[in-house]
Amino acid sequence: MARHTYVADVTLFDGLRVRRRQGVLFEGDRIAWVGSHVRAPRAAGTARAVEGSGRTLTPGLVDCHVHLNFDGSPDFAAEAAELNLALATIKATVNLRKHLAAGVTTVRDLGGLGTCELAVAIERGVMPGPRLVAAGRALTVTGGHGHSVAFAREVDGADAVRRAVREEIKAGARAIKVVATGGVLTPGIGATFTAFTPEEIGAAVDEAHSWGRGVAAHAIGAEGVTGSVRAGVDSVEHCVQLTRPTAALMAERGTFRGPTLSAAFGMLEHPAEVPDYAVEKISSVVDDAERAQALALRAKVRHVCSTDAGTPFNPHGGAPHELARLVAWGMRPLDAMVAATSSGAELLRVPDVGRVRQGALADLALYDANPVDDIGALQRPRTVWRGGEVVAGRTPR
Numbered sequence: 001m002a003r004h005t006y007v008a009d010v011t012l013f014d015g016l017r018v019r020r021r022q023g024v025l026f027e028g029d030r031i032a033w034v035g036s037h038v039r040a041p042r043a044a045g046t047a048r049a050v051e052g053s054g055r056t057l058t059p060g061l062v063d064c065h066v067h068l069n070f071d072g073s074p075d076f077a078a079e080a081a082e083l084n085l086a087l088a089t090i091k092a093t094v095n096l097r098k099h100l101a102a103g104v105t106t107v108r109d110l111g112g113l114g115t116c117e118l119a120v121a122i123e124r125g126v127m128p129g130p131r132l133v134a135a136g137r138a139l140t141v142t143g144g145h146g147h148s149v150a151f152a153r154e155v156d157g158a159d160a161v162r163r164a165v166r167e168e169i170k171a172g173a174r175a176i177k178v179v180a181t182g183g184v185l186t187p188g189i190g191a192t193f194t195a196f197t198p199e200e201i202g203a204a205v206d207e208a209h210s211w212g213r214g215v216a217a218h219a220i221g222a223e224g225v226t227g228s229v230r231a232g233v234d235s236v237e238h239c240v241q242l243t244r245p246t247a248a249l250m251a252e253r254g255t256f257r258g259p260t261l262s263a264a265f266g267m268l269e270h271p272a273e274v275p276d277y278a279v280e281k282i283s284s285v286v287d288d289a290e291r292a293q294a295l296a297l298r299a300k301v302r303h304v305c306s307t308d309a310g311t312p313f314n315p316h317g318g319a320p321h322e323l324a325r326l327v328a329w330g331m332r333p334l335d336a337m338v339a340a341t342s343s344g345a346e347l348l349r350v351p352d353v354g355r356v357r358q359g360a361l362a363d364l365a366l367y368d369a370n371p372v373d374d375i376g377a378l379q380r381p382r383t384v385w386r387g388g389e390v391v392a393g394r395t396p397r
């Protein structure tokens with residue numbers, strides 16, 4: 001018999017807006033009914049009741065950028081050097097649970113080992129975890145950012161890029177990651193260096209889209225950011241050096257921006273422990289990042305929650321912190337919540353999550369306060385459901 005649960009008389013953030021005195025009924029893994037509590041259907045009366053009064057129900061959060069193979073230790077390159085498939089998989093298994101505990105029910109891994117296989121294991125119920133959209137291995141140019149890490153593959157030329165996209169999809173990738181510029185955590189390459197040519201990124205986008213997969217571009221430098229947007233990527237991760245015309249183009253095209261502030265602050269707040277080259281690189285662009293954020297918000301660029309979890313001092317399950325940081329940098333809490341729910345689901349092409357509506361998956365989180373009033377409320381989810389099952393927090397009453 002299907003499990004029925006009814007959350008009664010709750011403040012609901014449905015992924016787009018807040019409504020008061022709502023009722024949400026779920027049966028099995030899907031939401032069966034949403035509406036005014038006083039109009040609850042008969043089935044609500046026989047369902048397991050959850051008191052919603054004074055509490056807020058939201059969709060489970062979506063983190064669009066994580067690295068499950070990494071724990072957030074101070075030296076990313078050293079952690080990468082000791083990775084093998086078994087260790088990478090075990091770390092990912094442990095890290096996945098941290099997302100659930102934080103109210104995150106869907107994640108996208110943007111560069112990992114064994115992650116496509118883990119996604120299948122979770123989907124089949126072999127192991128618990130948030131829904132996992134895995135990019136498999138990231139694509140980088142020869143000698144480019146991430147080249148020394150096993151989760152990236154070096155590829156040059158439009159035809160070779162196209163083939164690499166096909167190979168990752170064949171291996172189970174549900175998204176494609178291109179490393180369009182240099183990066184902070186690879187020694188010996190500037191963070192803002194332009195890596196792939198427009199033709200190479202264009203080939204990745206064209207091929208991935210023809211297979212129904214979205215493309216995430218890692219891009220820090222202005223030329224790489226603009227080139228990625230023009231090539232039609234679905235999200236720009238980091239997106240640190242942003243010009244006004246490119247911000248306008250992102251808004252016009254609906255390109256999502258994932259600022260990954262947790263990655264930046266994890267390093268900036270621990271300069272003594274993180275390798276000098278990384279601290280120097282992130283310090284040199286943090287002002288650009290703050291300017292980009294202001295520019296993007298003014299231009300009404302759509303945002304997602306991208307933590308880049310796994311980078312130094314950026315542990316898994318940090319989506320609530322990322323959202324608090326976005327708000328501290330000028331985003332309205334309501335927009336931060338939209339970013340972390342409906343926008344993330346749209347970017348990841350998982351339309352059954354990110355919204356509380358009839359027919360959607362019952363991936364939900366209940367809070368004692370309303371995160372749209374106080375984003376800090378996200379730090380302590382009371383109960384987290386995934387597909388109608390309680391996966392973290394207290395058993396609801």
Ligand SMILES: [Zn+2]
Nearest residue numbers: 065067110308
């Ligand atoms: Zn990353």
